[in-house]
Amino acid sequence: MAHHDGAAAVRPLTRAWVSRHLQAGERIVRAEALHGGITAEMWRLTIGARDGGARDLVLRTFVNVEHAEDWLNREAGALTLLTGTGVPAPGLVAVDPTAAHCECPSLLMTRLAGRPVLDDEGLETRVPLLARQLVAIHALRPAVRPRAYAALTTAGTVVVPKGAHAAAWAAAIDVIRGPAPRCAGRFLHRDFQPGNVLFDVPPARPAGARITGVVDWAAASWGPADLDVAHCAANLALLHGPAWGLRFPGAYEEAGGVLAAAASERLYWLVRGGLALSEEVRSVSQPWREAGRAALTTRAVEERLDAYVTALMDAPG
Incomplete structure (x- = not known):
């Protein structure tokens, strides 16, 4: 839904906070709600300048969301870390994680070109691009590591779908009852999946698709590469069919990524990725x-x- 009454669509205190972080002579001239997020309100803000020029920013606001302060601090830290790395992430403009100035915890960032592409068409081209981008993220070696990953799903929280293959699910749940395999740590996005990757796809040439951005870094953390791969694989399976989820680990390795050496360890993470989505x-x-x-x-x-x-x-x- 687009709001054409300019800044009025944004809450008053938040609007004033955004305005304080604009350049001299700039103002919010339009606000448009962005759909697709699960936990936060997202706004595309068009910023007008005195000379008639314009640019876009993105406002991310958490309303009545537990752990909003933590998520925004982590995202701000990740965006700062990613500056100049070559990973196409938004630039941090300002953050108010405790709602000291805004009605709700908020983060202001630059807007990247492109859009998420969730259609089946062109998937043969996009999956290798996703894999190469994830390898590039995992190759980062930050001077200060983010906190260790959190695997919230347990054997007791898995939601078995109605009519599911009971024996397979029971075996899968047993897989994650044991301790997590010891794996080398990597910088993780932690929610890398097609909905958080922006593409530019030429209308007449889907094979010419390219990634223009990776967004939503609120869960950035440190942990095994398999965890990010498993999460993306599970999302691909649900979006495009199980075969695509099964193919993604191979695409990641073909792109130069390194996964756990033992088959049992790989299975642990892949199963954990699938079972985690059962709750969501x-x-x-x-x-x-x-x-x-x-x-x-x-x-x-x-x-x-x-x-x-x-x-x-x-x-x-």
Whole structure:
């Protein structure tokens, strides 16, 4: 939904805070709500200058969200770290993690060109691009490491879909009952998936697609590369079918990425990635439908998740 009454669409205190971080002579002339996020309100702000020029910023606001301060501090830290690395991330403009100035905890950043592409068409081109981008992220060696990853899903929190293959799910849940494998740490995005990657796709040449940005760094952390790969693989499985989830680890390795050496360790992370989404099927599928994937009902996504988890448990090795 676009708001054409300019700055009035943004809460008054937040509007004033944004204005204090603009250049001399600039003002908010338009605000447009961006859809697709799960935990935060997102606004595209058009900033007008006295000479008639304009630029866009993005405002991210958490409303009644637990841990908002932590997430915004982590995102601000990640955006600062990523400056000049070659990873196409937004630039940090300002952050108010405790709502000291705004109505709600907020972060202001530059806007990147491109858009998430969630269609099946062109996937053969985009998956290798996703893999290469994730390898580049994992190659970063920050002077100050972010905090260690948190794996919130447990054997007791998994939500088994109705009608799922009971034996496969029971076996999958048993996989994550044990301790996590010891793996080398890497800089993780922690929510790397098609909805958080921006593409430029020439209308007449889908094969010419290129990545223009990676967004939503609020969960950036330190941990095994397998964790990011598993999360992206599970999202691909739900968005485009289980076969695409099964293919992604191979694409990551073809791009130069290194995964856990033992098959059992790889399985642990892949299973954990799939089971984690069992708790979020409704929340992840709604933005996909809003983006035009109307067939991805909650039930349809549950069925794909069941097929993916079953395929992981049936895979040889």
